Amino acid sequence: MFLSRFSKKDVVSLLESKGGDIINLLRDGNSQREGSNITFSKNAFIPLTEVCRNTCGYCTFRKDPQELGNNLLMFPSEVIHALKESEQYGCKEALFTFGERSDETKEIKNLLEKLGFANMSEYLYHICEETLKKTSLLPHSNPGVISRKELKMLKEVNASMGMMLENCSPRLMKTEAHKKSPGKNPWLRIQTIENAGKLKIPFTTGLLIGIGETLEERAQSLLELRRIQNKYGHIQEIIIQNFRSKPGIPMENHPEPSLLEVLKTVAVAKIIFPDVSIQVPPNLNRETTQMFLLAGADDWGGVSPLTRDYVNPEAPWPEIDELKRLTYEAGFLMKERLPVYPQYINSEFLSKQILEKIQNIDLK
Secondary structure (H helix, E strand, O other), X not given: OOHHHOOHHHHHHHHOOOOHHHHHHHHHHHHOOOOOEEEEEEEEEEEEEOOOOOOOOOOOOOOOHHHHOOOOOOOHXXXXXXXXXXXXXXXXXXXXXXXXXXXXXHHHHHHHHHXXXXXXXXXXXXXXHHHHHHOOOEEEEEOXXXXXXXXXXXXXXXXXXXXXXEOOOHHHHHOOOOOOOHHHOHHHHHHHHHHHHHOOOOEEEEEEEOOOOOHHHHHHHHHHHHHHHHHHOOEEEEEEEEOOOOOOOOOOOOOOOOHHHHHHHHHHHHHHOOOOEEEOOXXXXXXXXXXXXXXXXXXXXXXXXXXXXXXXXXXXXXXHHHHHHHHHHOOOEEEEOOOOOHHHOOOOOOOHHHHHHHHOOOOO
């Protein structure tokens, strides 16, 4: 239990570090790391649909059904074809994502009904099941806000699941970032993360930095995740993702967070979560990515040798060999991991079929 060590005031004070205190903060974050390995998961990024009920001010992933035409949904044959190709590159993780509650649109709903599914969660279950039967990859799904019943169903066919908290402040629902995004209601997202904890689902979550939140709101969000982790112990990694401006988005002219802002948040996150991996997406920070290792980051997340990052299409993944070189230059070694962390590979957290699948996977 770590929460008692920090008050909100303490966390804000750390986030406000200046001058030489910044160096001390980075050193403290780095000191929480265990060993010299920086982990990553070799994955295939599969966007089942880009239709979404949310219209976030920073998003380029979401599309209207009219924009997609005949490409509303990736069909099972397309998914398996992509995953079979990914197998040739040694991928172990099938990352499934789609726009939240996309089945609330009539176009997606009608298409799912024609295929014999009531909703996207049923379709996702089928896709994950097919993945387990026909490929060597392990499913990791990011379905957004869903019910406990849906989570329980999907646990059977997923090695892990995830959803970004982004921020716990309801104030952001009135800002450009989330005013058109009912699914970004922090209460709904916290409820989903907690339900995953009650069901013992290994989970990835995190914060989105620089979308208009205050330092107090950033601090409170970290402490809220700490509260959840203390209660359920299912959070395996926390992503600290920086907002990036992109042409055409509503927040195109919104300032990006500075390198120092993100570095300090990474360090504070690692100090608060010595029991959880802290991840920074390397494709969003190509020129500064090594700095985050010095602040305590210890995971690169999913890196695909084949498929692009559909959420950030302007930011291609670095070559894995390049990432290994950058990691080594900073004094660390890269180590491949599965989408589920070792401490969760047991019958309490994983279904029988997932455990059996893992037994046949060889991490070189």
